[in-house]
Amino acid sequence: MSIDQETSHDPAAGRHGWRLALAARLRRHGATPNGISLFAIGLSAVAGLSFYFALRDPPHYGAVLLLFSAVCLAGRLLCNRLDGLLARRGGMVGKAGEVYSDAPDRLADALVFLGVGYGLTPWLPWASDLGWAASLLAVGTAYVRVLGLxxxxxxxxxxxxxRRTRMIATAIAALFAAAGLALGHIAVVAWSLLAALGVIIVGAALTIGLRLRAIVRELEAR
Structure with missing residues (x-):
């Protein structure tokens, strides 16, 4: 069954109907799962650059850039859903699909978190270290998942x-930072973004530990 047919005839597709409809439209216009995965990298790069430059521009421009970064992160999450829909339900699973599905996400995480970290360095020179830590630990969560496989x-x-929680946390922080910058509360900007990096670092480290423990227990139980 094609995506178009599933959207029309599957009553259970209601909660995903708009995504199925969008995936069907993209397929009709020649989109591919691999192309959407690569487009997600572009969105992440733009988000990272927006974070980087937002804190170096006048406040009103900075607030717009922060809002734009949140939109890009939401777009990345949507791309992550759409590439899977096209691949699985649209019959477009490629031989290198797993590479295109997983590798771009690792680069995309780094582009976002490094943009946040280096964007904060004019105020907090050590913030770039947090950006690197968040990037490496985000990659680590994926590494452990693949290790289990x-x-x-x-x-x-x-x-x-x-991944989804990381992007949502960063997008929410961007919205808070945009509001703080628009209102002239610079401390809100710095602490919102720092809090996001801190939560991601701690959460990713915990995620790695929990996944490793689950993998070890499953292997030892064999």
Whole structure:
């Protein structure tokens, strides 16, 4: 069944209907899952640049850039859903699909968190270290998930900080920072973004630990 047919005939598709409809439209216009995955990197790069320059411009421009970064992060999350819909339900699973699905996300995480960290360096020179820490730990969560698969286990998604949660936390922080910058409360800007990086670092470290523990227990139980 094609995406168009599923949207029209599957009553259970109601909660995902708008995404199915959008995926069907993109397919009709020649979009591919791999192309959407690469487009998500572009959105993340723009978000990272927006974070970086937002704190170096006059406040009204900075607030707009922060809002724009939140929109880009929402777009990235949508792309992550649409590429899977096109691949699985649209019959467009490619031989290198797993590479295009997973590798771009690792780069996208780094582009976002490094943009936040280096954007804060004029006020807090050590903030770039937090950006690097968040980037490396985000990659670590994916590494441990893939490690479990490489051991012949099911995919382990335990932990409080998967990709979706990381992006939502960063987008919410961007909205708070935009409001603070527009109102002239610079402390709100810095602490909102720092809090997001801190939550992501702690949450990603916990996620790595929980996934490793689950993998070890499953292997030892064999």
């Amino acid at each position: 490489a051991c012949g286990l099911r995919e382990h998604g335990e932990g409080p900080m998967p």
